[in-house]
Amino acid sequence: xxxxxxxxxxxxxxxxxISVFIGYEKGDNPxxxxxxxxTSPDEMDKLIYDDTCIVMLSKYLLKPEVKALGRxxxxxxxxxxxxxxxxxQEHQITRExxxxxxxxxxxxxxxxxxxxxxxxxxxxxxRLTTQDETIAKLLKKSPAERWDFWRxxxxxxxxxxxxxxxxxxxxxxxxxxxxxxxxxxxxxxxxKGNFAWNVIRAYHLAxxxxxxxxxxxxxxxxxxxxxxxxxxxxxxxxxxGYEVGFNPNVPPPLATYHPEDKENFIx
Amino acid sequence: xxxxxxxxxxAFLCNWCSYAGADLAGxxxxxxxxxxxxIKVPCTGRLDPVMLLKVFETGADGVLVSGCHPNxxxxxxxxxxxxxxxxxxxxxxxxxxxxxxxxxxxxxSAAEGxxxxxxxxxxTDEVRKLGTFKGL
Ligand code: SF4
Ligand code: SF4
Numbered sequence: 001x002x003x004x005x006x007x008x009x010x011x012x013x014x015x016x017x018i019s020v021f022i023g024y025e026k027g028d029n030p031x032x033x034x035x036x037x038x039t040s041p042d043e044m045d046k047l048i049y050d051d052t053c054i055v056m057l058s059k060y061l062l063k064p065e066v067k068a069l070g071r072x073x074x075x076x077x078x079x080x081x082x083x084x085x086x087x088x089q090e091h092q093i094t095r096e097x098x099x100x101x102x103x104x105x106x107x108x109x110x111x112x113x114x115x116x117x118x119x120x121x122x123x124x125x126x127r128l129t130t131q132d133e134t135i136a137k138l139l140k141k142s143p144a145e146r147w148d149f150w151r152x153x154x155x156x157x158x159x160x161x162x163x164x165x166x167x168x169x170x171x172x173x174x175x176x177x178x179x180x181x182x183x184x185x186x187x188x189x190x191x192k193g194n195f196a197w198n199v200i201r202a203y204h205l206a207x208x209x210x211x212x213x214x215x216x217x218x219x220x221x222x223x224x225x226x227x228x229x230x231x232x233x234x235x236x237x238x239x240x241g242y243e244v245g246f247n248p249n250v251p252p253p254l255a256t257y258h259p260e261d262k263e264n265f266i267x
Numbered sequence: 268x269x270x271x272x273x274x275x276x277x278a279f280l281c282n283w284c285s286y287a288g289a290d291l292a293g294x295x296x297x298x299x300x301x302x303x304x305x306i307k308v309p310c311t312g313r314l315d316p317v318m319l320l321k322v323f324e325t326g327a328d329g330v331l332v333s334g335c336h337p338n339x340x341x342x343x344x345x346x347x348x349x350x351x352x353x354x355x356x357x358x359x360x361x362x363x364x365x366x367x368x369x370x371x372x373x374x375x376s377a378a379e380g381x382x383x384x385x386x387x388x389x390x391t392d393e394v395r396k397l398g399t400f401k402g403l
Contacts, residue, residue, distance in 0.1 A: 135362075138362070139362070143361065143364045143365065143366045143367075144364065145364070146362065146363065146364035147363065147364025147365070147402055148364070149364070150363045150364055151364075151402070176317065184315075184317045184321070185317070186324075191403060192324050192403050195320070195324070195363075195402075195403060196317060196320045196321075196324060199320060199359065199360075199363060200316065200317050200320070202359070203316055203355075203356060203359060206355055206359075207355075228359070228362075228363075231358075231359065231362050232355065232359060235355055235358050235359070236355065239354060239355065240351075253351070254348075254351055254352060254355065255348075256348075256351075257344060257347035257348050257350065257351050258347075259337065259338070259347065261347070261350055261351055261354070262354065263337075263350055265353070265354065265357060265372060266350070266353075266372045266373060266374060267371060267372065267373035267374075267386050267389065267390075
């Protein structure tokens with residue numbers, strides 16, 4: 001499979017169909033491949049694809065220095081494909097400026113790719129889709145018990161913003177957490193600001209989070225961020241029948257409305 | 268809990284309907300619970316959810332957001348957009364452990380002075396029952 005990928009990338013670069021290819025190379029950490037930007041057909045033997053290719057690549061499509069190179073090629077697993085679809089939907093990139101080689105893992109793939117390579121490799125990004133049970137358990141508890149749970153978790157946050165930096169859909173150049181006139185999100189690693197930060201980070205991704213699990217993996221203090229993301233993911237699915245990352249031609253659910261939306265909670 | 272507890276409630280009222288409704292309650296000399304602190308906003312659609320968090324962060328016990336009835340929004344769709352946001356946001360706050368009784372939304376038009384009184388009294392009662400917010 002890797003030969004096929006290298007062969008295709010080589011052809012694409014040689015024919016100038018793309019000017020850079022975003023893929024993976026071996027990293028210092030044997031469990032984690034490192035992203036690589038390949039611009040020359042001679043670099044093919046660096047390119048790898050295996051179970052260590054976890055880091056989301058789609059964010060590199062947005063970097064100004066990568067954008068400046070011209071048409072980008074990218075290898076995209078299921079999660080990366082959904083992220084790319086989300087980025088097209090939010091007008092961050094156009095379909096034409098990227099050439100997508102999808103990696104099939106046997107999942108229902110979004111239709112937005114140029115070609116697909118079957119890897120036989122069954123792992124995608126380590127998506128932590130098993131939160132539903134914990135969420136249901138938490139919801140059975142009293143609000144005070146839930147508060148206690150989250151207080152203990154959120155007190156640990158050191159405001160490193162790794163969760164934001166790694167998220168494929170967190171691309172604002174000026175994040176609300178960086179604005180200080182007024183300071184909406186307090187910067188000290190104290191429960192007050194930590195609470196606001198973690199709630200708002202997750203909420204800003206409501207209906208946009210593709211459930212890739214990268215934020216939780218990146219968090220150095222192991223806050224179960226996916227519980228918040230997944231709760232919102234499920235909420236959006238129930239309320240609006242919507243799942244992000246499959247169709248770039250519909251408006252994101254929280255950027256639109258329906259006159260008949262439910263309002264039984266309004267006095 | 269102290270029996271004399273009186274909650275502090277921040278009320279975000281939209282300029283065009285609910286604020287005028289509150290005004291009408293005032294000019295009609297209607298009495299309502301003195302627990303709300305009103306903040307006028309141009310439209311409920313202008314409210315960033317982070318503002319609702321600020322309310323709790325700065326020591327209030329509850330929050331009320333009130334705007335124009337559907338189809339009456341001065342900006343046509345501000346309240347429709349806000350309604351979706353609240354729908355999701357209130358569930359999220361509940362999930363992190365803020366009692367649903369502390370967060371309220373209502374539609375009050377400029378002609379509904381009496382409804383404004385009703386809403387404020389109901390919200391104040393609910394928040395009073397929950398007691399002071401000690402979370403943050
Ligand atoms: S799982 Fe985390 S990193 Fe991935 S899209 Fe959702 S919020 Fe972003
Ligand atoms: S990665 Fe974890 S510690 Fe860092 S800001 Fe996010 S939640 Fe806080």
